[in-house]
Structures are given as C-alpha cells and as structure tokens.
Amino acid sequence: MKIIFCLLISILSYSQEIKINNDSINLENGTEAHFKENNFEKAESIFNQILNSNDKNPDAYFRRGRLYFSWKKYKKAINDFEKSIKYNYSDLSKSYSMIGMSKMLLSNDPRSLCKDFKKAIKYDQTLTEFNFYKDFCK
Numbered sequence: 001m002k003i004i005f006c007l008l009i010s011i012l013s014y015s016q017e018i019k020i021n022n023d024s025i026n027l028e029n030g031t032e033a034h035f036k037e038n039n040f041e042k043a044e045s046i047f048n049q050i051l052n053s054n055d056k057n058p059d060a061y062f063r064r065g066r067l068y069f070s071w072k073k074y075k076k077a078i079n080d081f082e083k084s085i086k087y088n089y090s091d092l093s094k095s096y097s098m099i100g101m102s103k104m105l106l107s108n109d110p111r112s113l114c115k116d117f118k119k120a121i122k123y124d125q126t127l128t129e130f131n132f133y134k135d136f137c138k
Contacts, residue, residue, distance in 0.1 A: 040067060040070070040071045043067055044064065044067060044068075047060055047063065047064035047067065048064075051064070056087045057087065058083070058084040058085075058086075058087035058088055058089035058090070059084075059089065059090075061080045061081070061083040061084040061087065061089070062080070062081065062084040062089050062094065062095060062098075064080050065077045065078075065079075065080030065081040065083075065084060065095075065098060066098065068080060069098060069101070069102055072105075074102040074103075074105055074106045075102075075106070077098065077102045078099050078102045078103065081095045081096075081098045081099045081102070082095075082099065091123075091124075092119075092120075092123045093120040093121070093122075093123040093124035094120075096116045096117070096119040096120035096123070097116065097117060097120040099116045100112075100113030100114070100115070100116030100117045100120065101113060103116065110136075111137070113137075114136070114137030117137060118137060
C-alpha cells in the first residue's frame with residue numbers, strides 16, 4: 001500500500017505541468033487557484049466553460065479528469081482521461097496511468113490498473129513507478 005501511495009503522489013506531482021491551449025489560457029489560470037484551494041465546484045465550472053468553447057481540448061479534459069480524481073469522482077475522471085486520449089493529449093502515458101489509478105481506487109484492487117499501466121509504459125518506459133508495475137502486472 002505504501003508503494004501505491006508513493007506512486008499516486010508522484011503522478012499527481014508531475015501532472016502539475018499541464019497547460020491549456022492559448023485560446024483558453026486565462027480561464028485555465030483561474031482553475032489552478034481554485035484547485036489549490038479545494039474549490040472544486042468553481043474549478044469544474046471553469047473547465048466546463050473551456051470545454052463548451054472547445055469540446056475537443058485534450059488538455060482541458062486531462063486537467064478536469066485530474067480535478068475529478070482529486071474529488072474522488074473516479075468514473076467522471078476516467079471518462080475525461082479517455083477523452084484526453086481520444087483528442088490526442090500530448091502525454092498519453094499520464095492519461096493511461098491516471099485511468100489505471102482511478103480504476104484501482106474504484107475497485108480497491110491494485111491489479112485493476114495493470115491493463116492501463118501497460119499502455120502507459122508503451123508511451124513512456126523511463127518512469128520508475130511504471131517499471132515497478134510492469135513487473136507487478138506480468
């Protein structure tokens with residue numbers, strides 16, 4: 001369980017690097033402050049505005065998925081991470097790893113993340129945590 005917690009922390013920390021496309025940058029800046037203050041409803045509202053103006057924005061789907069993940073709304077998170085993949089998010093390993101973590105937390109079964117982590121490893125084999133799960137999920 002300690003390893004899973006460490007993995008979760010590392011995924012959330014590197015997820016901080018995401019940027020929204022230039023046309024939505026002002027709205028995105030507002031979401032980060034609300035996210036840090038745990039004002040999830042306001043951040044969700046802003047992401048919804050972004051997606052209403054561009055419903056194919058993979059960055060917005062990924063970030064809203066991360067918001068839902070933090071809010072423990074794992075089914076909604078999975079849906080948004082899948083849409084980020086559909087619309088060609090720039091780092092597919094992050095989307096797949098977050099889907100795997102969401103599925104694991106929904107099922108309370110560490111093995112439920114294996115399928116998605118194997119996909120994540122396909123896109124980025126340099127991440128130590130993923131290599132651990134590559135061995136774990138054999």
